[in-house]
Amino acid sequence: MSDKKDKKQQQEQKNIHTDEAGYYLIEGQRSLKHQKLNKALQYFKEAIKIDPKNTYIHYNVAYSLKNISFLKDKNKAFKEIIGESEHSSAESYFLAGVYYALCNELEKAEIYLKTFLETNPCGDIYLETKEFLQYVSGEEKPYMNVTYLKLSNKYAGKGERVKKEVLNKLNCPFAREKMLDSLYQELDDEVISNIIFLYGLAESNSVAESVLRDYIKNSWVKEKHKELALLALKDIGAKEPYEIIIDNWVEELTLREYFERLRKSDWQPEWHKVLDCVLNKIKYNSNYNSDNSKILQRDLEQIWSKYLNRVYPLVPPIESIELWAAALEYLAFFKREGQINYKEIALRYAISPADLLEKSIIISNVKFR
Numbered sequence: 001m002s003d004k005k006d007k008k009q010q011q012e013q014k015n016i017h018t019d020e021a022g023y024y025l026i027e028g029q030r031s032l033k034h035q036k037l038n039k040a041l042q043y044f045k046e047a048i049k050i051d052p053k054n055t056y057i058h059y060n061v062a063y064s065l066k067n068i069s070f071l072k073d074k075n076k077a078f079k080e081i082i083g084e085s086e087h088s089s090a091e092s093y094f095l096a097g098v099y100y101a102l103c104n105e106l107e108k109a110e111i112y113l114k115t116f117l118e119t120n121p122c123g124d125i126y127l128e129t130k131e132f133l134q135y136v137s138g139e140e141k142p143y144m145n146v147t148y149l150k151l152s153n154k155y156a157g158k159g160e161r162v163k164k165e166v167l168n169k170l171n172c173p174f175a176r177e178k179m180l181d182s183l184y185q186e187l188d189d190e191v192i193s194n195i196i197f198l199y200g201l202a203e204s205n206s207v208a209e210s211v212l213r214d215y216i217k218n219s220w221v222k223e224k225h226k227e228l229a230l231l232a233l234k235d236i237g238a239k240e241p242y243e244i245i246i247d248n249w250v251e252e253l254t255l256r257e258y259f260e261r262l263r264k265s266d267w268q269p270e271w272h273k274v275l276d277c278v279l280n281k282i283k284y285n286s287n288y289n290s291d292n293s294k295i296l297q298r299d300l301e302q303i304w305s306k307y308l309n310r311v312y313p314l315v316p317p318i319e320s321i322e323l324w325a326a327a328l329e330y331l332a333f334f335k336r337e338g339q340i341n342y343k344e345i346a347l348r349y350a351i352s353p354a355d356l357l358e359k360s361i362i363i364s365n366v367k368f369r
Contacts (some may be wrong), residue, residue, distance in 0.1 A: 021051035025060055026358055029365060035070050041080050048081070052091040055125050056316040062099035064365070074103075090120040094129055101136050109136045145227050151197040163201045170207045180211060193228055200232025209238045216244045230255050249298070257309065267308070270318040275304055277325035278332075284348055285333065299332045307363050316362075322349040327359035334360075 028043030044061045051057055065078050078099055082092040093116035101109035113133040120126065155162055169175040183195045196215075202208035212229045215221060221229075226244060233242060234255050241252040278300055282288050288296070308315055318324055326349040333340045342360075346353040 021047045021054060021057050022358070024050065025057055026361065028061070029064050029361065032064055032068060037068070037077060040064075041077060044081055048091070048095065052089055053125055055094070055128055058091070058095045059098055059311065060362070060365075062095060062102055066099060066102045067365075090116060091125075093119065094125060097129070097132070097136070101132070106136055145224070145231060147193050147224060148197070148228055148231050151194065155197075155201075159201070162198070163203070166198050166202050166208075167205065170202055170205055176207065183211070183215065189222070189224075192225055196225060196228045196232050199229075200235040202236060204237050209233065209236050212236070213238070213242065216242060217250060219245050219248055221245075227259075230258055249302070268315075268318075270321065271304075271308060271315075273321045274318060274324045274328065275301065277321050278329045281325065281348060282329055282332075285329065285345070296332060296336070299335060300328055303331055303335075303363070304328055320351070323351050323355055323359055325349065326351055326356045327363055330356060330360050331363060 024043045024047035028040045028047065031037075031040035031043060044064070047057050048061060061081065062078075065074060065081070068074055068077065078096075082096060093112045097109045097113035097116060099109075100106070100112060110133065113129055113136060116129055117126065117133070169179055179195065179198075183192060183199075186192050186195070196212070199208040199212055212233050216226050216229045216233075230242060230244070240254040241257070242255070243250050243252055244258065245251075279297060282296065282300075326345050330340060330342050330345050333345075342356055343353045346356045349356075
């Protein structure tokens, strides 16, 4: 009986810490919005100090600092959080790893994450750190495409000669049109794959880039050919993000984001439940119009999917389905209407209006490229 009581008290204490840390996190983000940097840094320090093992807090602090629009030296502000010369705790290495990963400084991120694992081999967030390290170091091989590898081997040692042949074809109007026609009219998958790969050898060629960019915006293009075309664009040196059609909707994604994006089949059960909950509730929203229900449903799915994609693998725990669903509904209607009664939404979901706004801030703070 005593053990159960102790565990209950520990859980209650943990919940209090999480709530306090969350409060300081939100206040820090608000201060940043008003360009009050020093105040924001103090709030963030307090949030980490209260709950140092909370990966959700670490990620949001790192993400907020990475996206400071009014500050040139973001790294300096970040160092104020973790200390100018030495890290104040083992968890600070994890925070540094997340921050540099978000800034796309992957080598630095890898060093800090490895250091955390070495200094904290039995810590609470060891497994999460290991998973994130694989993500950062590329050990998960997100760009793995079997056809691409086979074609790379096929043309190994012939690169320069084949590249010249491709460039000659692209400079000749007749050959260029024939190559383009083959891409769209050829029924053989292997031939199409080969053509896509050859376009990728035309380094810095604007014609090849234009063809591939148009190609990935076609809804009938097979998934494997989209992947090949994206890899070819990367080889050409085409600037990211790329416009690509996914589920009949054009999205802007980097190559990494495309390969790492979450399919609904990969979603955790509670992520599905959030979307199901809001889809069931919107019919009771006074702003709901059955005529635009499909558009609204698409907006909800887009906001939620993009949020999950952007924060993965550090998706925060979904402790309240209704709370996240309400925030999602609020953002979808706000996007369309501009002004919306969030208190009315909170009432229908039986949650606190303040909590609704807090969660909507967390979702909307994630910038979708």
